[in-house]
Amino acid sequence: MLSKNKVKFIKSLRLKKFRQKYNNFIVEGDKMVRELLAEAPHNVAELYALDDWLASVEEVGEVNRERLVSVTPEELKRISSLNTPNQVLAVSLIPEARVDPDKLPQALSLYLDGIQDPGNFGTILRIADWFGLSYVFSSPDCVDAYNPKAVQASMGALFRVVSIETGLEALCRGRPGLPVYGAVMDGENVFHAPLGQKGGIIVIGSEGSGISPAVEPYLSHRISIPPAAHSRADSLNAAVAAGILCAVFRERAGR
């Protein structure tokens, strides 16, 4: 039986303010919770599930039984942020994430500048997971990686990719040689741009306003994905642009 306070606490985690206050976030649904249990079982604070799901959890392994709470479909509906609640909801700790200063110059990373759409953020985490990127950094005005829609769109990538909210200047300080590639409309075609190194940061701006004036001075290279000659399209989706750039970098700069 879920107390009123518990329901209130879980629902509060839909808001960034409370995720930060409690250092907790929500993971929902069979697939996503199994990914969480496989990748970070020690982070599970509480796990609310239907009896049928709990009966199947044997297979999952390492989860601490004390943290499992049986709920009815009605109770799950009260705490779920999905239109169609799916068997299980976990409350996870937000893992501590740090930049390894030695790793940064050798690593390929993304920096998201003002990305507001949580679906795009989650999709970009999935891209980073696919291409083995070391970090996904994000500006403080981005949606956060632990937004429920970002978590869902990441399809589990969130548990494998290191995601850190930080200013770009903090990453560039004391690293004058670090390449910072900005995706801009009038940049050099990424297929022909001089990449040549394994490491660097690719900056993706928001679809509406592009790369912000605060970030612009840190770009060492300006790159683009050229449209067709007669295209009248304004822009590509931010996650699609990130995917194309990561694919080309991995191919051209070496795996």
Place this chain on the structure above:
Amino acid sequence: MLSKNKVKFIKSLRLKKFRQKYNNFIVEGDKMVRELLAEAPHNVAELYALDDWLASVEEVGEVNRERLVSVTPEELKRISSLNTPNQVLAVSLIPEARVDPDKLPQALSLYLDGIQDPGNFGTILRIADWFGLSYVFSSPDCVDAYNPKAVQASMGALFRVVSIETGLEALCRGRPGLPVYGAVMDGENVFHAPLGQKGGIIVIGSEGSGISPAVEPYLSHRISIPPAAHSRADSLNAAVAAGILCAVFRERAGR
């Protein structure tokens, strides 16, 4: 003043069944409706807008004044499928779209096989618009291009890209030399695959089940986007995969 029947009609267009029955679909919000008016003003059947928006429509040009209906914010809310209705809602004819048999072998096109997510479908239309693709074909079990969420995600591309629901066999019949590239997990790296021609069809399967058995026999080439060596990601988002493949094709096979 909107009649009950009118409200019922407009709301019915959220469902594919009624879009097909009436051959109409909904376009919502200032940006999208302006794109519609710029690209296909003759398709506008009805246009419901707040007075402020109507006062600004002078600039838009070609719209037929008889089709403009002033509505109150409350009325707009009743007919809108957006959480936050945005000034204007248009009912548009679904344009007739046909394949030009002479164009197909020279054209680069996409074939979507079982894509269920309307956001992905719209994002793929936007990709096709950016890279100047001739057609976006889709299997009958795809979500349709005129789903309200697909329309929104396309950011206007829907009005510029030719989108046709058809079986792949109908496209391949009588065209034995037409290259059909399937995006599969174990295909050849798209960066190294022999492309060499301007024309062809790129097939994108659903994220859950990949390319269907009905479509598989028509593939002439199997291509892939290789993950990083130690990646544990299952897959890329379907729209991201489509974007990467279109970018690489355009670059390698020539614009």
